[in-house]
Amino acid sequence: MKLITAIVKPARVDDIKVALQSNGIHGMTVSEASGFGRQKGHTEIYRGAEYVVDLIPKVRIEVLVDDADLNRILDLVVNTANSGAIGDGKVWVIPVETVVRVRTNERGSDAL
Amino acid sequence: MKLITAIVKPARVDDIKVALQSNGIHGMTVSEASGFGRQKGHTEIYRGAEYVVDLIPKVRIEVLVDDADLNRILDLVVNTANSGAIGDGKVWVIPVETVVRVRTNERGSDAL
Amino acid sequence: MKLITAIVKPARVDDIKVALQSNGIHGMTVSEASGFGRQKGHTEIYRGAEYVVDLIPKVRIEVLVDDADLNRILDLVVNTANSGAIGDGKVWVIPVETVVRVRTNERGSDAL
Amino acid sequence: MSGINTGDTAWVLMSGALVLFMTPGLAIFYGGMVRAKSTLNMMMMSFAAIGVTTIIWVIYGYSIVFGKDTGSGIIGNLDHIGLNNTIDQVVGGEGHTIPTLAFVMFQLTFAIITVALLSGAIADRAKYSSWVIFVGVWITLVYAPIAHWAFAGQGGTGGWIIDKLGALDFAGGTVVEINSGAAALALAIVLGKREGFKRDPMRPHNMPLVLLGAGMLWFGWFGFNAGSALGASGLAATAMINTQVATAGAAMSWLVYEKIKGGKATTLGVASGAIAGAVAITPACGYVTPLGALAIGLVGGAVSAWAVSRKYKFNYDDSLDVVGVHGFGGIVGMIAIGLIGTKAVNELGGNGLFVSGSPSLLTKQVIAILATAAYSFTATFIIAKVIQKTIGFRVRRDVELEGLDTTTHAESAYDINPFTSR
Amino acid sequence: MSGINTGDTAWVLMSGALVLFMTPGLAIFYGGMVRAKSTLNMMMMSFAAIGVTTIIWVIYGYSIVFGKDTGSGIIGNLDHIGLNNTIDQVVGGEGHTIPTLAFVMFQLTFAIITVALLSGAIADRAKYSSWVIFVGVWITLVYAPIAHWAFAGQGGTGGWIIDKLGALDFAGGTVVEINSGAAALALAIVLGKREGFKRDPMRPHNMPLVLLGAGMLWFGWFGFNAGSALGASGLAATAMINTQVATAGAAMSWLVYEKIKGGKATTLGVASGAIAGAVAITPACGYVTPLGALAIGLVGGAVSAWAVSRKYKFNYDDSLDVVGVHGFGGIVGMIAIGLIGTKAVNELGGNGLFVSGSPSLLTKQVIAILATAAYSFTATFIIAKVIQKTIGFRVRRDVELEGLDTTTHAESAYDINPFTSR
Amino acid sequence: MSGINTGDTAWVLMSGALVLFMTPGLAIFYGGMVRAKSTLNMMMMSFAAIGVTTIIWVIYGYSIVFGKDTGSGIIGNLDHIGLNNTIDQVVGGEGHTIPTLAFVMFQLTFAIITVALLSGAIADRAKYSSWVIFVGVWITLVYAPIAHWAFAGQGGTGGWIIDKLGALDFAGGTVVEINSGAAALALAIVLGKREGFKRDPMRPHNMPLVLLGAGMLWFGWFGFNAGSALGASGLAATAMINTQVATAGAAMSWLVYEKIKGGKATTLGVASGAIAGAVAITPACGYVTPLGALAIGLVGGAVSAWAVSRKYKFNYDDSLDVVGVHGFGGIVGMIAIGLIGTKAVNELGGNGLFVSGSPSLLTKQVIAILATAAYSFTATFIIAKVIQKTIGFRVRRDVELEGLDTTTHAESAYDINPFTSR
């Protein structure tokens, strides 16, 4: 079992959700994040003084997948998130030892 | 060392906190998240048009535990979070290579 | 490839950002969190009744690093976050199997 | 209508606008005080109060309150159905007449805010449709008679409190404050406690809104109290300074009460204190001196600060403390007239116990308090019970837990992240 | 200036303040209704409306609206450039004169809010500098003539709508409401739809602000309508109660409309309904009875509730529904005068079709509606097109997507996390 | 009290309510401008200003300001302790008398807002109990004498600025604006800089609140300035339109200043500009023409826009720019009278340098400015130092870093997540 974590632009979340659903993945977890990288932030002005807001808003998407689905879903997420512009984000994969569905206490693949 | 990540209903956080404390776990990290899965979201109306808010608010709870405590604490979290209703959430376990307590620079179990 | 996750005090984020940049790390992801541990929360009063807000605001910082950089960056983060006071936070390290830069589909070290 | 006094009219028109403004102010005050998941519902209760009460007032409400008494001092007649016979009419003393419709408007705003106040007792758990119906029934069966009793002076043949008993209530200590306090208690009992009462803090989700609402109420209260002089007179000026003094005094005395009790000076305390002071001076503002008003404010703030904690003791969930602030505040003010009222301020007023040495006025005040509280509590209890038993007055548990905004109004109050909102 | 009536003057001064307060109220109302990323820009559009309009008004605006008609009933002359010849002058009927500058101030506030209303049609996508210029041009070329037509009564030789046609418009159904509705439609068409129109919900980001804004507008509207009596008269009282009744009625009828359509009673609906009712009664408040006002409110609320959904059908993005609420509301009010207007309320008014049996007044009302709408739409369309083609009127797509607050004003509306904000 | 003019009284009563409303408006304005962690404390400082000042005013404040001068033009006597001898009294010229208590109320609201303004200079770091004490001391030792000097005209034997020097200050350019600016500077210096001053942006946490507050202040300012005519007169109308013109002009000139400096038109700039314009016209509104007011607004806005940046240069942390906006704005207005004041507007006024060619009035204005600023700065500095040295005036560093809301008031401003709040 793997956990795919994708840090992407907020505007991409809807598309990714739809793409996952039409590819048989029926769950994901979303949270707010912000980050810096190559992309520059925006400048705000307060009493004439400029300051840079350099943490750019992003969204974190997490999807648990079976090992067999990993490559397909990873590509799906990456491709859907891609806009070709700087700041498109990062995706990474982490090994997961156990997954539990709280409601039923099912474990492993059944818990997805 | 393992990291238990639990995506649960916001109303369950207090109970889980108490359960952990009375089981010798004296730390956890909480953050906001939302997700979709089997549970449906709610409908809002704007100027007569309905739209579905399908990302349902959840809370992410993270607990670092010693390998020896893993099963006990995993079951504890799962059981406490369980309400039997759809949307109860997911819990997963990830291997952790190092843990550091920032204040003291202690590593490993001592850092918990 | 490793993922360093640091739960630190909000006031430390700027320093960590600067420290990372001047050590050749040009990206990180930040999100809000709160936690409990040894540090006590604050007390609020509502209609004469006191209640403890015991989840203390923290910030989660995540940094992807090459295996070779791990120890150096881990120490850097820990040292910069350290104020010597209770509640300074925790840092942990998780193995990462793949990293992808969304914009270019580069993988591994190139994606950082 | 050439005879009207334009200065008096200007002031009463303005006062009507000011008092109307209090109800949106109350919506903000109450809306900030509940949890974020039911804040729109809280505000919507006030807006329904405006809508329903206004329509009723025009159709028959004004008439049954201010129409000629039907004989026993209980209720007015139907002469002004549909505001019949009010256009081009005037009210007021010689040289100080104002258009009747200005008076109609002014009094309407009192009815609106009185019923809106009740919503604070049943925050986060009332069925909205039942509330809308309740407003109409309550205005008709509870507000209208009590307003007739205390406001409809008709030269001795009008409402029984004002014309027969002769108790003094300048701007609504009975009609608005004690009435809302007693009715709030009845509603809180019938609807029962919120899920998590006493367990969860249920603290205000947006304190700046609460302070803003308090500011709007304070501002509007000048229309409420000084407008009740029904003219731009010296009495209006007295009522205004008294209102200011008591309100400020009570804000400070609540704060001091908190400090003495070993706590912190809270924002909610200062805001609540201000309202409690304005409440306490409401009946008395035209009958006492500014120093008297200061005393009323200081006492009123402390009494209400003490009273709001009673709900935890007696275990009723008067969620936003209508009983403690309005009920007790109103009682303080009514009693104060019986103690320190003085004709030196207003020859149409009376001398209280400490001025004349006679308890006669005080006795009348107590009777007015008891009659108002008893009738309001009983009638409201029955109305609420009937609604509860028939169409239901409380939402289902899961609806309450999720919050009334999304479930009842299909809206949520905020979506303030500029990057994720669409 | 010893002859002025201080009571009338007090009321007009107060009314000027009340109507000015409506524009910050509108900023709050509109600001809460857009998405968080452009809320400051939305509010800034209202504040620019205040700034630019005030300066123009003093320099030449007042003069071309209320200066002596230049001959054809189209526009006033330049006698009062720089408010020349207004200090120490009075306006008004015998025994009821007020200082001319009080009238100048009162009328200024109408011009301000009218142009501010238009910003609702082009939320989230207008270039701010172009908006500032638009305000100045529009006040001069569109507002000024129409205000002259309908407001500048000069004993038969003034504006053509009031003095020649003889249509009735008490407080600005044509000048403010239909004018802003028609101009809003033109603007919405010229600027085009927001990115994501119909796809994204684009729901209000802060509903308590919307309700607060509605409350401020409601309050200010008493100055707008009752102040238009230009004195503290019986007519002012009639206008005030009518305003209250129609506003409340429309809030309820929008709510009922939503329920009947199978939906929920929404907060946005009640707020919008209130505004629609106030709009509908604006032209009629001095010419109909309170029961008539109730009917106007009930109809106005339902009509506007229906009208706001038209934009999805006809596919123009009148973002905050200026057309549906102000355009249609204004039409309802103007027509209503032609149907139920009655001299029993105001002898300077007229009898509508249902009162006199004659369609003559109704015909005049329709002509006033059509002339106002046609001129306003056409002139605004041309002005907006010229701005679009020259300096541009719409921001770049990426600016719109990021939001106008950070891009245009280098600010963002909120930073409310107490722990991360510095 | 049959002789009072009801129209004048109506306007002064209303003005008192309007000016009182400014202080909650200021609380909102300031509260939105600080960081979220200390916003309640910021608002609580304004509410304490209302509470303490009101109590003092009634007990002795009014008397020492407006009581008969004790001889040297410095302070009034104690004849009106406890508002003794004010009920049933009147003030004002023949045919235009108003109840003394209306005047007492009106003047009280000036004292309140003046001291409340000071809180802006010491945002986020003052001990609340010390602030409460400071308010009482400052009203007594600083506000009261200065108000006596400039407001207590007693036919030549009253306050020295108005009765002996003969400088002109219509509505408080010295008493309110320059006084608050100078005192703010002293406070900022004594308390020292916030942690992170110049390093952290410390930007406003809730800009819609700031704009709302600005709107409330703008609205209330009509009472402040036009109410200072103490009647519904032509002069009041002049003062009102002048206020509107200067406020609007300054909002636009601040905006233009920002653009010229190469920046963006900011929301904070427009809001600050509006206040700066209202400040600048305050002393002058009854003495200049509307075109003169426009000039004052344009200059006042630009001067204040420039002045607020001085704090970074001279390194004092006047957190919310009381010095730049009120101090400098007030100076602009006072000087402007000496330049463009004209008796054509008000025969009780004076002709400035550009009108009469004589610098005599200008000289008086400069003396009034200097005397006010010098006394206010010095006395405030001493008071603040004494408080600092005895009970302390500044919170501990860790308290400041955590924020004053949770530490001092045990509350936090927001809890707006509907799902996690309980």
Ligand SMILES: Nc1ncnc2c1ncn2[C@@H]1O[C@H](COP(=O)(O)OP(=O)(O)O)[C@@H](O)[C@H]1O
């Ligand atoms: N080393 C890193 N560790 C963690 N997150 C990172 C790292 N580098 C980038 N990110 C995240 O990815 C986002 C996009 O990175 P950026 O460099 O701007 O875009 P791109 O990778 O397309 O050039 C950042 O905002 C940040 O959240």
Ligand SMILES: Nc1ncnc2c1ncn2[C@@H]1O[C@H](COP(=O)(O)OP(=O)(O)O)[C@@H](O)[C@H]1O
């Ligand atoms: N594949 C997944 N990857 C990541 N998170 C998931 C996944 N499936 C579900 N979740 C999270 O678990 C929550 C509950 O899932 P849901 O299917 O509604 O409940 P249940 O598992 O009890 O049927 C979701 O809201 C989401 O946050």
Ligand SMILES: Nc1ncnc2c1ncn2[C@@H]1O[C@H](COP(=O)(O)OP(=O)(O)O)[C@@H](O)[C@H]1O
């Ligand atoms: N076992 C744990 N699992 C996850 N997070 C933890 C754990 N223990 C502590 N934390 C996080 O670290 C933060 C600091 O912990 P605390 O015990 O207060 O400080 P310290 O480790 O310096 O004594 C907590 O607020 C929490 O977010």
